Amino acid sequence: MATTTFTKKSLGLETTEPALTPPAKGAQTNFAKKPKLGSGKSKKRDIPEGLWTKCPKCETMVFDKELDENLKVCPKCEFHFPISARERIHSLVETCTFEEMDAEMTSVDPLEFVDKTPYPTRVQEHQTATGLKDAVLTGICKIGGHRVALGVMDFNFIAASLGSVVGEKLTRLVERATEKELPVIIISTSGGARMQEGMLSLMQMAKTSAALAYHAQRRLPYLSVLTHPTTAGVMASYASLGDLILAEPGAMIGFAGPRVIKDTTQAELPPGFQTAEFLLDHGLIDAIVPRKEMKQRFTEYLDFLDGRQKGATAASA
Numbered sequence: 001m002a003t004t005t006f007t008k009k010s011l012g013l014e015t016t017e018p019a020l021t022p023p024a025k026g027a028q029t030n031f032a033k034k035p036k037l038g039s040g041k042s043k044k045r046d047i048p049e050g051l052w053t054k055c056p057k058c059e060t061m062v063f064d065k066e067l068d069e070n071l072k073v074c075p076k077c078e079f080h081f082p083i084s085a086r087e088r089i090h091s092l093v094e095t096c097t098f099e100e101m102d103a104e105m106t107s108v109d110p111l112e113f114v115d116k117t118p119y120p121t122r123v124q125e126h127q128t129a130t131g132l133k134d135a136v137l138t139g140i141c142k143i144g145g146h147r148v149a150l151g152v153m154d155f156n157f158i159a160a161s162l163g164s165v166v167g168e169k170l171t172r173l174v175e176r177a178t179e180k181e182l183p184v185i186i187i188s189t190s191g192g193a194r195m196q197e198g199m200l201s202l203m204q205m206a207k208t209s210a211a212l213a214y215h216a217q218r219r220l221p222y223l224s225v226l227t228h229p230t231t232a233g234v235m236a237s238y239a240s241l242g243d244l245i246l247a248e249p250g251a252m253i254g255f256a257g258p259r260v261i262k263d264t265t266q267a268e269l270p271p272g273f274q275t276a277e278f279l280l281d282h283g284l285i286d287a288i289v290p291r292k293e294m295k296q297r298f299t300e301y302l303d304f305l306d307g308r309q310k311g312a313t314a315a316s317a
């Protein structure tokens with residue numbers, strides 16, 4: 001990760017911090033490894049690439065390494081930056097317990113859809129850029145003492161749009177959970193349906209919801225986590241079906257965007273409309289959980305729900 005060149009990103013930034021911040025533990029070995037230049041006139045300094053990120057909320061320059069260590073949350077104002085699905089899984093599950101399901105599943109192009117680029121090209125570009133096959137990772141893992149069926153969406157992959165692969169992977173995850181009697185946790189983010197898959201994309205809403213209905217019939221818990229942004233088809237299906245619906249602070253959550261609603265209803269929208277905080281006040285979500293507390297809260301909720309479930313089983317026996 002840490003390399004040794006100045007980049008455009010680290011130039012020209014006005015910060016109150018010195019340009020060369022002492023690297024944290026682990027990054028120090030780069031200094032020793034750097035080969036000496038013969039002339040000795042080069043004074044190029046060893047600065048990790050992509051050094052700073054500006055927080056869009058409080059405008060503080062945050063050292064990238066610090067941001068990573070803080071699970072991509074601004075240490076000053078708690079702004080939640082986007083985080084990749086893999087990083088999120090890493091922050092939540094017990095080490096080496098994530099057994100990924102359907103890792104190789106990829107989209108076909110039944111409509112031979114072309115917008116600016118043909119759909120298969122678009123998919124391939126995003127696969128290369130993100131290292132993902134599609135917009136969700138699913139698998140069975142351990143969180144605290146609980147075995148859990150976990151699905152995590154990644155906005156970097158075509159805005160985490162709900163295509164056939166996302167729908168199928170989540171459905172298989174929920175069906176596996178039902179069969180193995182495991183709780184389900186789905187961490188959502190999405191810009192909506194995968195328009196390049198047309199009707200097939202919309203059908204994923206019904207399919208995932210039906211799988212969750214069977215899961216619910218077995219009285220197994222489903223925790224839905226809404227992260228910034230969770231909208232449209234995902235919000236209108238599995239994301240809003242949780243027994244508990246949690247959200248990250250400041251997340252934008254809704255179906256249509258505010259401008260569309262305003263134009264349709266011809267009404268002024270209240271302040272904070274479609275934020276997690278607004279929806280907590282209005283009863284749509286149950287709790288706002290900061291990213292750093294998410295794992296602990298999952299464990300507490302599952303301890304509680306598991307206890308209830310065992311109690312119910314014992315009572316009916």
Ligand SMILES: [Zn+2]
Nearest residue numbers: 055058074077
């Ligand atoms: Zn900030």
